[in-house]
Amino acid sequence: MILRNQVEWALHCCAVLAGLPQDRRLSTRTLAEFHGVPKEYLSKALQALSQAGIVSGTLGPAGGYRLARPADDITFLDIVEAVEGRRSTFACTNIRFNNPCRQPCADDGTKACSVARIMWQADEAWRDSLRGITLAAHAAILAKDLSPEVLERNRQWLLSRG
Amino acid sequence: MILRNQVEWALHCCAVLAGLPQDRRLSTRTLAEFHGVPKEYLSKALQALSQAGIVSGTLGPAGGYRLARPADDITFLDIVEAVEGRRSTFACTNIRFNNPCRQPCADDGTKACSVARIMWQADEAWRDSLRGITLAAHAAILAKDLSPEVLERNRQWLLSRG
């Protein structure tokens, strides 16, 4: 089990957008070149973000994407779920009901399986962790990781493209 | 991203074994019939559990599997990792280094990407949650969920097969 590449791409794209003025837009082409990933496929991830209301896309020249909400109102979970979906990472197929000595209409079918409950609880812990980090919080981490020069250089490169 | 069916099967098989006397063994065929899953494919999951030292398999008639350790020394994480592997659910492909305006030999390459660190932290939260539940703890939950009659009926069916 492994998350899609799209997740890494989407997170980085959102992080980049969070570092720019809110009204500035970046095109799919610029974002693809900046991250060195195929433009056509990245477009699918950006469309998913757009449909989820995380970014806003506009048509025409000088069009592109910007964040649809303030950076402190977008969590990592929002982005991951937009690309990866909201279904639990654990799928219960109810094999407990295949039990050959189980009586039909037993009253043990009203509650979810104990195994599934534990797995879903772990899934929620994963989501809680991602829900705790906003793009604004990540920008603060990034500011400590990278030197101001590197950040400014990236910023200028992106703004010169659009 | 979704976990394999094997995970659900492996967890249920271990839960079944935990409800039996430690020296009793169950064959792949019995476990497959009990859960209504293909015997040949379930065998692969049991082999993974065997190789991870969670269950112990013996050959010959009256052979089969038993837990290799006490039930309070086997966590859900042990079982999930045996089947699903231990790699993180998030794979970083280092797209940050594809940055076209990045200078070679920059000092920002010594640390893992901030995005990856956040994703790996969430992965650890998921694992921590699974690490907190042992087969013994699950057995206690099961005892509250199911009626003693159902548990005993299953127990007898399994013991009569082996």
Add this chain to the structure above:
DNA sequence: TAATTACGGATATATTGTATCCATAAGGAT
């Protein structure tokens, strides 16, 4: 009008998950 963009559908390929089959070695029953 022409160029550029997001958007969505269709398609192709690669990777992974699912499932089955078979050969082998080992243990128990006769």
Add this chain to the structure above:
DNA sequence: ATCCTTATGGATACAATATATCCGTAATTA
């Protein structure tokens, strides 16, 4: 000794998903 049953591991086939590309459309700007 012989036969049956079992786990083990390799090989193979099939299905589902991930990855990637292509193209047509509509909207926007110059």
